[in-house]
Amino acid sequence: EAGVTQSPTHLIKTRGQQATLRCSPISGHTSVYWYQQALGLGLQFLLWYDEGEERNRGNFPPRFSGRQFPNYSSELNVNALELEDSALYLCASSSGTGLSETQYFGPGTRLLVL
Amino acid sequence: AQKVTQAQTEISVVEKEDVTLDCVYETRDTTYYLFWYKQPPSGELVFLIRRNSFDEQNEISGRYSWNFQKSTSSFNFTITASQVVDSAVYFCALKDSNYQLIWGAGTKLIIKP
Numbered sequence: 001e002a003g004v005t006q007s008p009t010h011l012i013k014t015r016g017q018q019a020t021l022r023c024s025p026i027s028g029h030t031s032v033y034w035y036q037q038a039l040g041l042g043l044q045f046l047l048w049y050d051e052g053e054e055r056n057r058g059n060f061p062p063r064f065s066g067r068q069f070p071n072y073s074s075e076l077n078v079n080a081l082e083l084e085d086s087a088l089y090l091c092a093s094s095s096g097t098g099l100s101e102t103q104y105f106g107p108g109t110r111l112l113v114l
Numbered sequence: 115a116q117k118v119t120q121a122q123t124e125i126s127v128v129e130k131e132d133v134t135l136d137c138v139y140e141t142r143d144t145t146y147y148l149f150w151y152k153q154p155p156s157g158e159l160v161f162l163i164r165r166n167s168f169d170e171q172n173e174i175s176g177r178y179s180w181n182f183q184k185s186t187s188s189f190n191f192t193i194t195a196s197q198v199v200d201s202a203v204y205f206c207a208l209k210d211s212n213y214q215l216i217w218g219a220g221t222k223l224i225i226k227p
Contacts, residue, residue, distance in 0.1 A: 042219045043159075043205070056214060088157050099209060100147055100166065105159035 002027065004106035006091050012112045013081050021076040021109045025093030031055075032074040033094075033103055034066060038087040046089075049074055050097050081113045116141045118208050120218035127196055128226050135191045135221045137206030143167075146210035148189045150180065153203040153220070162204075165189065193223075201225045 005024045013019050025032050034046040045058040049068035063079040072093075078085055088110050092103035117140040127133045139148065150162040163173060165182050173180045177194045193200050206218040 043217045045214060048214075090157075090159060092159070097213065099145065099211070099213060100164070102149065102161055102164050103215065104161055105151075107156065107158040110157070 004091055004093050004104055006089075006106040006109050008109060009107065010110045010112070012114065014114050015081055015083060017081050017113075019078045019081055019085075019111055021078075021089050021091075021111070022073065023076070023091030023093075023106060024073045025091075026095075026104055029093035029095050029104075030072055031094045031097055031101070032068055032072065033092040034074070034076050035090045035092070036060075036087045037090060037108075038084070043090070047076065055097070078111075083113050086111060086113045116208055116210055116212065116216045118206055118216050118218035120204075120206055120221050122221045123219070124222040124224065126224040126226065129198055130195050132192060132194050133196050133223065133225075135193075135204050135206075135223065137189045137191065137218060139187050139189065139206070139208045139216075141208060141210045143210040146208060148182065149207040149209070149215070150189075150191050151205045151207065153205065155202070159205070162191075196223075196225045198225050198227055 007022045031050040033048050035043045037043050047066050048056040052068050066076040068074045088108045090108045092105045094101040094103050119138045146167045148165045152160045170182050179192045181190045203220045203222045205220045207215045209215050
């Protein structure tokens with residue numbers, strides 16, 4: 001069974017540009033989570049989608065947005081890129097929203113903003 | 115408020131030594147789940163274990179073992195006979211009634227040959 005996939009693996013942008021990151025969950029999983037991990041730092045929760053709806057959002061500015069498609073894949077958009085947006089962006093999926101649900105992670109997209 | 119503390123920022127041991135990674139959590143809930151993940155240099159977070167608050171049995175999986183103690187709000191992870199491939203950052207996380215994972219800061223484990 002395929003795991004969570006993310007594309008692209010690496011992305012280089014310049015300040016002010018927009019970045020689009022994509023995530024495909026494990027087959028059968030309906031929830032998708034996005035995290036940011038800046039170099040040397042921990043995981044910061046960005047967004048949670050389930051059944052096409054945004055369920056929760058972390059403490060990030062509105063220029064971080066996303067959506068979940070009918071096939072449960074998801075897209076993270078970062079507008080007006082800033083240097084500090086350089087980070088590893090991790091996507092995770094789970095089969096539901098219950099307390100016991102485990103999040104399974106993809107390999108991440110490394111975004112570099114110059 | 116919920117909180118997960120991994121006080122050990124970095125641990126360095128020689129191969130074949132045993133090593134314990136500490137995780138202390140705070141929550142007011144009686145029902146919650148605890149998780150451990152491994153992040154090797156490649157970056158992908160690998161799920162290791164999930165434990166619910168009502169199951170205080172210790173768990174062993176090969177060289178890995180976990181000790182859950184509600185009395186001290188700890189969920190420690192021990193690697194026996196460590197190997198170079200165990201080198202990674204290990205994260206402990208808590209999920210309670212907020213349904214969001216609360217992450218510890220991670221412990222970087224270096225296993226020297």
